[in-house]
Amino acid sequence: MHASGNRYTCxxxxxxxCRKQVKRRKIVYENKLRKAISRLEIKCKNADAGCMVTCPLAHRKGHQDSCPFEPVACPNEGCTSRVPRGALAEHQKHCQQRTQQRCPxxxxxxxxxxxRAHHNCYRELHNAWSARHERSHSLLLCLLRRVRRLHRATSIVRRELAELGNFLEEDTTLLEGTPQEEAEA
Structure with a gap:
């Protein structure tokens, strides 16, 4: 048990x-046992591949991250090889996939x-941006033409509605005037 285990036993x-009764001195013993285990010297997991290093169990991960015998994946895109870390540089020189690499x-x-020798991301991005800019500009001009046409059509409809309104007012005046003329007659 660990520190939170001590709070639990309070x-x-x-x-x-397991719900068995726990004694405080056993908790201390288990902590001591854990420390003793972490100090045990172990062989590297790559001993079969040739690594002769032995280190405390607590430092195993640190060694493994730098062990020259640890198998690592080739960074070349498309290569599925796993080679010892110490041989990776040599593998990369002769890797069949080394010809295909991502832009750095x-x-x-x-x-x-x-x-790769003639690749220029900035020029390509600039060209792509320019093409998009031209496309956006032409779309904007097309949209402006349509808005102008719509504005003209709207103006014509307003004018015709105004004329229709004037005509209806004249008709209403004529209609209102007719019953009075008949009554006088």
Whole structure:
């Protein structure tokens, strides 16, 4: 048990897993046992591959992250080889997939050596931006033409509605005037 286990035993006198009675000195013993285990010397997991390192169990992960015998994946795109870390540089020199590499500037393009020599992300991005800008500009002009046509059509409809309104007012005046003329007659 660990520190939170000590807090548990202040409230409860039983193990949370098996419900057996727990004594305080055993908790201390288990902590001491854990420290003793973490100090045990172990061989590297890559001993069969040739690594002769032995280190405390607590440092195993640190060694493994730098062990020259640890198998690592080839970073070349498309290569599925796993080689010992110490042999990775040599593998990369002769890797069949080394010809295809991603652009080091981060544009995402996969390039072979001939394309890589002439590849210029900035120029390509500028060209792509220019093409989009031209496309946006032409769409904007087309939209403006349509808005102008719509504005003209709206103006014509307003004018005709105004004329229709004037005509209806004249008709209403004529209609209102007719019954009075008949009554006088």
């Amino acid at each position: 409230r409860q006198k039983t193990c949370p897993c 500037l981060g544009c995402g393009a996969t390039l072979d050596p001939t394309k």
